[in-house]
Amino acid sequence: MDNLTHSLVGALIGQTGLKRKTGLNIPALIIGANLPDVDAACFFWLEGVEHLGFRRGITHGPPAWLLLPLVLAGMLWGFDRWQAKRGKRPEGRVPVHFGWLYLLGFIACLTHPALDWLNVYGIRLLEPFSSQWFYGDTLFIIDVWLWGLMGFATWWSLRQEKRGETWRKTGRQALALALVYIGVNGAISTYVASSAQAANPQATQVIASPLPVTSWDREVLLKVDYGYWAHVESSARQDLARPNKISVSPCRLSTATAGANSQLDAFLFWSRALIAERAEDGSVILRDARFYDPRARDRFSLALPDVECEPLAPPSP
Structure with missing residues (x-):
């Protein structure tokens, strides 16, 4: 899912009452909910579509669930101590408890792969033990209804807290309603796919x-x-x-082309609904039916000028 959704989930977890357990609770929850996306740094060293085969892997698997919150808790705990030594620590901040920082970061971090699993892009939940992709096919990567629900609930809960009213119930109810919404959408996808x-x-x-x-x-x-x-x-x-x-000129990509270059290997590893399309000049363009959209073709396509492709027989009526 998008990072706004991840951030709102982290904030709502805090509004259930857990944020009162330690200082720097909100950074632990919101950063923790986004932390697995640290793999976006791969754009600095990977080229072309290689990022497709790298993202949602090693930083989204079981070892990362344990290690990333530990690093986050250590950094936040160290930041609190650093501020205290310089005399810059806010007077109103409650004591920082390393154990609670880790637990909050761990809970928030777990919500990230859970949400990423919900869309058609997929996630390698068991990396590095297995590179299998898992797909939830439940929500679009950006869900405006979740934005509205969680955004309003977070704002309302904070307002209630400021007024001295009961605010924890709002956060809990919003998370429960979000789970119901996700469950209903999962049921719709299952029913439509079966039909x-x-x-x-x-x-x-x-x-x-x-x-x-x-x-x-x-x-x-x-x-x-x-x-x-x-x-x-x-x-x-x-x-x-x-x-x-789908309006393309499909063709059969020879299996001998696999291993020809890192771009091709990454695309084949990532693709779930591969389309090998013959271009006008006779070269091959790889696409994925999940993202067969003119606005997304450059990002989710790979041109192979030196690869030939055999035309497929026309589909039966």
């Missing part, structure tokens, strides 16, 4: 991809025939049994 599979028994793979804003709708992607992907734009408005073939 699409039943309506298209020839499909070898089905992905129910949540749409932005209208989170109750799904774009259904189906792998039909050999190497062709088709889609139904909205499960609520179109017959699942009549998918539209």
Whole structure:
């Protein structure tokens, strides 16, 4: 999910009452909720699409769940001591407890892979023990309804706290409602994917991809025939049994091309719905049906000018 969603989850956890356990609680919760995205630093040393095969891996797996909060707690505890030595420590800050800093950071850090699992991009939850991708297909990467719910609840709870009113209940109720919302969307995805599979028994793979804003709708992607992907734009408005073939000139990418370069290896490792498209000059462009959008093609595509691709037979009617 996006970093605003992660931050709001961290803030709401604090508004359940846990923030009273130690000083520097909010930094521990909000930074902890975003900490696994430290792997975004890979853009400094990786080129092209190599980041696709690196992100949501090692910093999102079990060892990171334990180590990243430990580093965060140590830095916050050290910062508090540094401020105290310089006489700059705020008088109103409650004592900083290392154990609670670690626990809060750990809880917040766990919410990050849980949320990242919810969308179609995927996450390698067991890295480095396994490089398998896991997909929740439940929410779009940016969910405005979660923004509204958690943003308003955080603001209202803080306002209640300032007024001396009961504020912990608001944070707890908002998190519970968010879980219900996520559960309902998960059920929608499961139902739509099952219905699409039943309506298209020839499909070898089905992905129910949540749409932005209208989170109750799904774009259904189906792998039909050999190497062709088709889609139904909205499960609520179109017959699942009549998918539209994605408008490309698909071809078969030779397996001999694997290992040819790091860009190709990274893209093949990351891709879930691979499309090998023949360009006008005869070269190959790799895309992924999940992100087959003109606005996203440059980011989620790979041009292979020196690779040939055999045309596929037309799909059966």
